[in-house]
Amino acid sequence: xxxxxxxxxxxxxxxxxxxxxxxxxxxxxxxxxxxxxxxxxxxxxxxxxxxxxxxxxxxxxxxxxxxxxxxxxxxxxxxxxxxxxxxxxxxxxxxxxxxxxxxxxxxxxxxxxxxxxxxxxxxxxxxxxxxxxxxxxxxxxxxxxxxxxxxxxxxxxxxxxxxxxxxxxxxxxxxxxxxxxxxxxxxxxxxxxxxxxxxxxxxxxxxxxxxxxxxxxxxxxxxxxxxxxxxxxxxxxxxxxxxxxxxxxxxxxxxxxxxxxxxxxxxxxxxxxxxxxxxxxxxxxxxxxxxxxxxxxxxxxxxxxxxxxxxxxxxxxxxxxxxxxxxxxxxxxxxxxxxxxxxxxxxxxxxxxxxxxxxxxxxxxxxxxxxxxxxxxxxxxxxxxxxxxxxxxxxxxxxxxxxxxxxxxxxxxx
Amino acid sequence: xxxxxxxxxxxxxxxxxxxxxxxxxxxxxxxxxxxxxxxxxxxxxxxxxxxxxxxxxxxxxxxxxxxxxxxxxxxxxxxxxxxxxxxxxxxxxxxxxxxxxxxxxxxxxxxxxxxxxxxxxxxxxxxxxxxxxxxxxxxxxxxxxxxxxxxxxxxxxxxxxxxxxxxxxxxxxxxxxxxxxxxxxxxxxxxxxxxxxxxxxxxxxxxxxxxxxxxxxxxxxxxxxxxxxxxxxxxxxxxxxxxxxxxxxxxxxxxxxxxxxxxxxxxxxxxxxxxxxxxxxxxxxxxxxxxxxx
Numbered sequence: 001x002x003x004x005x006x007x008x009x010x011x012x013x014x015x016x017x018x019x020x021x022x023x024x025x026x027x028x029x030x031x032x033x034x035x036x037x038x039x040x041x042x043x044x045x046x047x048x049x050x051x052x053x054x055x056x057x058x059x060x061x062x063x064x065x066x067x068x069x070x071x072x073x074x075x076x077x078x079x080x081x082x083x084x085x086x087x088x089x090x091x092x093x094x095x096x097x098x099x100x101x102x103x104x105x106x107x108x109x110x111x112x113x114x115x116x117x118x119x120x121x122x123x124x125x126x127x128x129x130x131x132x133x134x135x136x137x138x139x140x141x142x143x144x145x146x147x148x149x150x151x152x153x154x155x156x157x158x159x160x161x162x163x164x165x166x167x168x169x170x171x172x173x174x175x176x177x178x179x180x181x182x183x184x185x186x187x188x189x190x191x192x193x194x195x196x197x198x199x200x201x202x203x204x205x206x207x208x209x210x211x212x213x214x215x216x217x218x219x220x221x222x223x224x225x226x227x228x229x230x231x232x233x234x235x236x237x238x239x240x241x242x243x244x245x246x247x248x249x250x251x252x253x254x255x256x257x258x259x260x261x262x263x264x265x266x267x268x269x270x271x272x273x274x275x276x277x278x279x280x281x282x283x284x285x286x287x288x289x290x291x292x293x294x295x296x297x298x299x300x301x302x303x304x305x306x307x308x309x310x311x312x313x314x315x316x317x318x319x320x321x322x323x324x325x326x327x328x329x330x331x332x333x334x335x336x337x338x339x340x341x342x343x344x345x346x347x348x349x350x351x352x353x354x355x356x357x358x359x360x361x362x363x364x365x366x367x368x369x370x371x372x373x374x375x376x377x378x379x380x381x382x383x384x385x386x387x388x389x390x391x392x393x394x395x396x397x398x399x400x401x402x403x404x405x406x407x408x409x410x411x412x413x414x
Numbered sequence: 415x416x417x418x419x420x421x422x423x424x425x426x427x428x429x430x431x432x433x434x435x436x437x438x439x440x441x442x443x444x445x446x447x448x449x450x451x452x453x454x455x456x457x458x459x460x461x462x463x464x465x466x467x468x469x470x471x472x473x474x475x476x477x478x479x480x481x482x483x484x485x486x487x488x489x490x491x492x493x494x495x496x497x498x499x500x501x502x503x504x505x506x507x508x509x510x511x512x513x514x515x516x517x518x519x520x521x522x523x524x525x526x527x528x529x530x531x532x533x534x535x536x537x538x539x540x541x542x543x544x545x546x547x548x549x550x551x552x553x554x555x556x557x558x559x560x561x562x563x564x565x566x567x568x569x570x571x572x573x574x575x576x577x578x579x580x581x582x583x584x585x586x587x588x589x590x591x592x593x594x595x596x597x598x599x600x601x602x603x604x605x606x607x608x609x610x611x612x613x614x615x616x617x618x619x620x621x622x623x624x625x626x627x628x629x630x631x632x633x634x635x636x637x638x639x640x641x642x643x644x645x646x647x648x649x650x651x652x653x654x655x656x657x658x659x660x661x662x663x664x665x666x667x668x669x670x671x672x673x674x675x676x677x678x679x680x681x682x683x684x685x686x687x688x689x690x691x692x693x694x695x696x697x698x699x700x701x702x703x704x705x706x707x708x
Contacts, residue, residue, distance in 0.1 A: 208679045213640045215631060216433065218426040218558065219672035225556065226419030226676065239537055243631035246539065250558040252549045275541060 029073040030066050030337055032057070032324070033099035033123075035089050035114070037081030042106025044267060045316040049129055050076065052313060052320030053103060055304050060324065066331045072324075075099055079110050086110035087117055094121045100339055101126065103323050106316075108132030108151075115144050122339050124330075124346075128323035129316050131285070136364040137405055138412050143343050145365040147323050147353075149285055152400045154263075154371050157393035158283050159191060161373030162233070162260055163199035164391055165281065169258075171230035173205040177220065177244070178235035180209040187235040195233075205229050214240055217247040225253065231281070234261035245277060254279045264376060264387070266314040273384035280376040282387060286315040286322075286355060289379075289386050290372050296325075297354035312382070322353040326360075326367070361395075363402050368395035422555035423672050429561040431668020432568025433630075436623030437641055438648040439575060439660050440616030446592045446655020447612045450503060451514055454521035456642035457529075458498075458617050462491040462624020463633045464529055467538040470628070477543045484625035491621025492614050499613040504606065522638065530635060537632040560629060567626055571619060572661050579657060588612055592655045647690045653703020662701060 034053055036046035057072045065071035075097040079086035086105055093099045094117070101124035105111050111130040118125035119141040126145050127135045133150035149157065165171065178188035188207070195202050205227055208220055221244075224232055236244055241262055248254065254277035264282035266289075291297040300321055304313045313321070329352070331337055334345035348362040359368045374387025441455045466487035473479035502521065506514050542560060550559040579585040587608060591598045599605045627633075648667050652659025667686050674682035699705050 206679065208675065211640065211683065213634075213636050215627065215637050215640060216430045217631070218429055218561070219423065219675040222419070222422040222426045222556075222672075223675045223679075226416070226423065239632065239634045242537060242539070243634070246631045247558070250542075250547060250549055250560060251556045275539075 027065075027069055027071065028337070030070040030101075030331070031075060031097055031099040032072050032327075033075050033077065033090065033093035033097065033102040033104075035077045035079050035086060035093060035102055035104040035110075037106040037110065038076075038078040039080050042081040044271075045129060045265075045314070046081075046106045048267060048314040048316040049103075049106070049320035051304065051308055052300075052317030052322075053324055055300065055307055055317075056321045056324035056328075058307070059303065060328055066328055066337065067335070070331070070337055079105050079107075081105070081107045081110060083107070083109045083113035087113050090114045090117050094118075094123055100124065100337060100342075101327055103128050103320065105130050108135060111135050112139075115139070115141050118143050122343075124327065124339055124342055126323045126327060128319045129285075133366075133400065136366045137400070138408055140364065140409065142347070142365070143339070145326065145346060145360060145367070147326055147367045147369065148319050149369050149371045149395075149398070150366060153369075153393075153395065153398040154283060154285070155187070155190060156194065156398040157371030158261070158373060159194035159198055160393050160397050161283070161391045162195060162231075162281075163202075165258075165373075165389075166199050166202055166230070169230070171258075172201065173203050173229050174231045174233055175206045175208060175224050175227055175229040176204060176233050176235070177208045177210065177224070179212045179214075179237045179240050181212045181237075184209070184212070184235050184237065188233075191233055191235065210236070210240065210244075212237055212240065215243065217244045220244070221248045221251050221253055225251065225256065229257065231258040231260055234259060236261070245280075249275075249277050253277075258375075265316065266312060266384075267316065269376070269386060270312065270314070270384045276376060276385060278376050278378065278385060282374065282376055284315060284372045284374070284387055286318040286369070287372055287387060287390075288313050288315075288318055288354070289382070290370075290390055290392060291355050294354060294356055296352060300354050312384075318354055322355065325353055326351045358395075361399070363405055366399070368399065370394050371398055418553060418555040421553050422557065423676050424669065425552070425555065425557050425561065427669035427672030428665070429558075429564050429568075429668070430672060431665040432565055433623065433627060434641070434644055434648050434667055435568055435661055435664035436571060436619060436626065438645040438652075438664055439571065439657065440619040440623075441645050442649045442652070442654055442656065442660045443575075443588075443619075444613055444616040445649070447588055447595075448503075448507065448609050450506070450613075451511060451518065452503075452616075453515055453518040453642065454498075454525060455518075455616070455620055456638035456645060457522040457525040458491060458495060459620040459624040459627070459641065460633075460638040461494065461525060461529060462487045462621030463628040463637070464533050464538065464624075465490045465621070466625035466628040467533075467540055467633050470540050474541075477545070480540060480543055480629055483628075484622065487625035487628075488618050488622035491624065492618035495617025495621070496610065496614045498617070499610050503613060504610070507609070522642075526635065526638070535635060537634045538628075539632045540629045542629050564626055564630075567622070571622070572657070575619075575657050584608075584611075644686070647686055649700070650690050651693050651700060653700025656700065656702040656704075659700050659702030 038046050061071050077089040079089050103126045108130040111127040125143050129148050131148045131150045133152045136146045176188050178184040258281050260281040262282050266287050288301055330342045330346035334341040350359045361368050370392045374390040376385050377388035379386045437459050444452050466483045469483035469486045470479045506517050546560045549556040579589050648663040652663030670685050671682050674685050
């Protein structure tokens with residue numbers, strides 16, 4: 001009898017233990033979808049972004065997950081940087097993997113296509129590196145958030161920074177070099193108009209319009225050099241920009257004339273460390289070296305380098321990391337993983353990120369983050385050039401006025 | 415305007431012109447002899463550039479990689495051209511001009527996709543050997559040191575073709591075929607064979623030009639569509655089938671473009687088309703062509 005009681009007691013204890021363990025094991029995970037262009041034109045940036053996301057997830061899960069009790073489980077999908085594939089994969093993530101949030105994409109076209117899907121299924125959508133302002137400006141979705149400085153912010157930031165550099169260096173005249181097609185013409189016009197506003201003392205000396213896909217830039221190079229402008233503002237399509245850079249380099253062009261207008265993220269600074277001309281005035285979205293004084297950034301760089309064999313995180317990795325932490329703080333503010341509560345909590349939320357304390361702007365869920373402009377220069381601290389004389393252009397100086405967003409949305413309804 | 419800058423602009427125009435000559439000379443030769451208006455010529459030039467990149471990447475570690483890759487690219491492109499002639503071009507000799515244009519245009523599209531399949535959509539960049547990475551100063555004007563090589567190759571091809579046409583037996587046959595292929599055939603010379611080798615020679619020069627171009631900037635898809643229009647302008651100005659005409663036409667286009675960038679950038683391309691149109695109206699057979707061929 002005594003033996004039977006003892007056996008029963010052990011059985012009860014074992015069962016209780018089993019159920020306790022099961023209860024712990026069954027702690028509901030937070031399913032996080034990551035739909036990025038792992039193939040196609042966005043491969044390099046997407047891979048870096050995924051690494052940033054993974055470091056954030058590892059750190060958060062080491063502390064028990066979101067709110068310390070919802071471990072984050074990542075479901076990764078390849079959008080091939082194509083809108084149709086993006087829509088299909090995000091639907092798969094939502095319906096099959098039951099993700100609560102999706103981080104996507106390198107391509108703004110994919111992010112724009114995915115936005116209505118996330119809205120329909122009430123899933124949080126974070127555009128971490130795609131920066132068309134239309135992702136948040138028009139066709140507004142309360143579920144979509146953007147943690148990258150958008151296209152408008154970047155354009156304004158460039159003008160703002162050029163004005164500052166012009167004042168500092170005494171620049172008076174400049175030449176514009178823009179691809180002769182719709183984007184090149186409209187961007188050049190915007191830049192010239194904007195520079196007239198922020199730096200009225202600057203004069204356009206000459207406007208040059210190489211055709212789209214120009215293969216022979218030598219005449220443009222020598223022509224600009226003969227004009228001796230204080231700087232060149234380039235609005236060249238990406239391939240043309242590479243061709244121009246390659247053809248201008250052998251003339252010592254970049255040693256003589258500051259060249260403004262290209263985007264150089266940490267990815268380019270690392271991969272083109274040997275060939276990139278020093279002296280380029282470049283814009284960047286989230287370079288880690290701009291915020292090494294923020295403990296969160298220093299910690300991220302340390303953990304990232306430890307995980308990826310000493311590699312430095314690119315802008316895309318930084319923004320991927322920030323996307324996860326912004327979501328984490330949204331969940332914590334909501335006190336729940338319920339998507340509607342999280343989306344409401346994130347609206348206007350101030351979040352602590354690697355780039356400092358930043359706020360999601362209530363009108364469009366755009367993170368009020370900075371853009372960065374600097375001069376490509378070697379730095380003994382790093383095995384690649386960085387952006388020196390860095391100018392951080394805060395959101396207040398670069399974001400689109402709210403009234404314009406309201407007007408754009410009203411125009412959209414008509 | 416300082417002399418040094420004018421000289422620098424002149425040298426840019428000269429290089430540009432000679433690059434155009436390298437592309438247009440093959441085009442002109444093929445049309446002059448075979449009466450084939452090869453719209454795919456620039457795409458074969460682009461294939462030459464991609465092949466050069468492939469050879470270069472295999473020997474990347476060596477300083478001589480580029481210098482070896484350029485002739486290899488020319489030979490490989492010529493081999494491809496030979497296959498094209500035997501398989502496709504041979505069948506369209508007797509077709510109407512518009513049909514030839516459509517077929518060669520289709521070839522350009524097919525070859526464009528072939529490039530995408532083989533090399534992918536990513537831009538390809540050749541890192542130049544250190545010896546030609548720094549500018550050279552001539553009369554105080556900065557010149558891309560690689561352009562000296564481009565100028566030398568351009569003139570070497572011009573002299574080589576001139577020598578071939580003027581002093582060799584095959585050159586005489588080719589020249590005769592420009593004026594009357596029937597008479598050449600009547601003399602028992604195998605015209606189809608001559609056509610095959612002329613086409614191969616034209617594509618060899620295109621491949622060589624592609625190899626030379628590959629170290630000027632990145633090699634990208636779509637480069638061919640831009641240059642083919644300018645190559646046609648060159649042969650129209652100079653006269654189809656005329657080597658001297660092609661050289662002069664190339665230099666006119668190169669220099670007009672270069673100096674227009676300096677003084678009237680908005681009109682740089684327009685000027686070239688205005689000259690082309692004027693030549694077509696006033697002298698349809700071009701500056702150095704002959705009315706017989708027109």
